[in-house]
Amino acid sequence: MESIQAIKQRFELIGNDIKLNRAIEKSIQVAPTDISVLVTGESGVGKEAIPKIIHALSHRKHAKYIAVNCGAIPEGTIDSELFGHEKGAFTGATQTRNGYFEVADGGTIFLDEVGELPLTTQVRLLRVLENGEFFKVGSSQVQKTNVRIVAATNINMFDAIKKEKFREDLYYRLSTVEINIPPLRERKEDIHLLFRKFASDFGQKYKMPTIRLEDDAIQLLLKYRWPGNIRQLRNIAEQISVLEEKRSITLASLHSYLPNANNSNLPAVIGGDKKEGDFSNEREILYKVLFDMKGDLNDLKKLTLELLKNNDGEKVQEENETLIRKIYGSNEENVERVPGEAVEVLQLPEPEVETYTNISPTQAGKYHFAEEIEEEETLSLQEKEIELIKKSLERNRGKRKAAATELGISERTLYRKIKQYDL
DSSP: OOOHHHHHHHHTOOOOOHHHHHHHHHHHHHTTSOOOEEEEOOTTSOTTHHHHHHHHTSTTTTSOEEEEEGGGSOTTTHHHHHHOBOTTSSTTOOSOBOOHHHHTTTSEEEEETGGGSOHHHHHHHHHHHHHSEEEOBTOOOEEEOOOEEEEEESSOHHHHHHTTSSOHHHHHHHTSEEEEOOOGGGOHHHHHHHHHHHHHHHHHHTTOOOOEEOHHHHHHHHHSOOTTHHHHHHHHHHHHHHHOSSSEEOHHHHHTTSTTGGGTTSOOOOSOOOOTTHHHHHHHHHHHHHHHHHHHHHHHHHHHHHHHHOSOHHHHHHHTHHHHHHHHOSSOTTBOOOTTOSOOOBOOOOOOOOOOOSOOHHHHHHHHHHHHHHHHHHHHHHHHHHHHHHHHHHHTTTOHHHHHHHHTSOHHHHHHHHHHHTO
């Protein structure tokens, strides 16, 4: 078994971070087996090196190794790419094509960005992992393949499973062994080593003297968060190698190449969706809620006035059932319910009739007249309701459904009124 240092030299891996060494060690240990491996880590950390190590140290090393970027293949053609298709299976399929799983039989397939696979393709992949069987697109003939699958992803798989974008059973089949590659910001001691290696490579490539960083520039290099990880570090080294005339790079020069370098020492928000402008969005949401509340209050006022002014409270309620639910909720005590009905009569407090003393005879007569009117109107409502119900029942020969339709109320409400007034 090769040592970790020998593997680093063979695959040009630079760094002495303990997490990186542990990832390489796990790769060496699982390589002789055929179990599936899932490589996780942020974009740009170098996940593609792990499947190469596993394949090179396995008994499949003399067979094919195929790397597939699942995120770069259109959803409509990915099944054809992976599993092949028969002639005439779809428009443009002018001849039979062998897929990657057939071509790589006996070897290793590296599925990069496996979290981007469509759900239908995930079902096909699960079958390959379980028993090595697959169907070509447009074929009903089962084919067998013997491949080692190593997958990689930069997304949170548990979040994807929770959002039903990735199958849970497929995740557990892929991640028999999970190898995590640490982000560059957690490998502080390796950052300058990597930069020097890239600077040397680009100096030779462009036939220019190798750039070097001054001490204060090195401190900025180490403090920066490197959201793009090794890929971003390599690009920065190439830009500086080509664009800078002076080969000694100062703090100011390096600072100009690093986006948001002033905030590089701030903690990162991991796994959150917070973005710039969210506070203004929250303020807009708050304003919307306040306006909605104001609208609800206006609707409540309108509804209350209609109930007070309209002689047929039941009809008003039926026409405004949605509004009543919205304002009073479904479990409020002030909403009277009858079994089987959603909402019945809204009970409002009776208006208080004020009495007055120590007033002149003229004024007393005036207020007494108003009091009598209110009492007479209150009593007449019930009497008129009883009279209308009786007449309607008589006119419809006791048929409650027809009477309820004529009165503009539900049959259940009419039944309750009959029981209430003992008709």
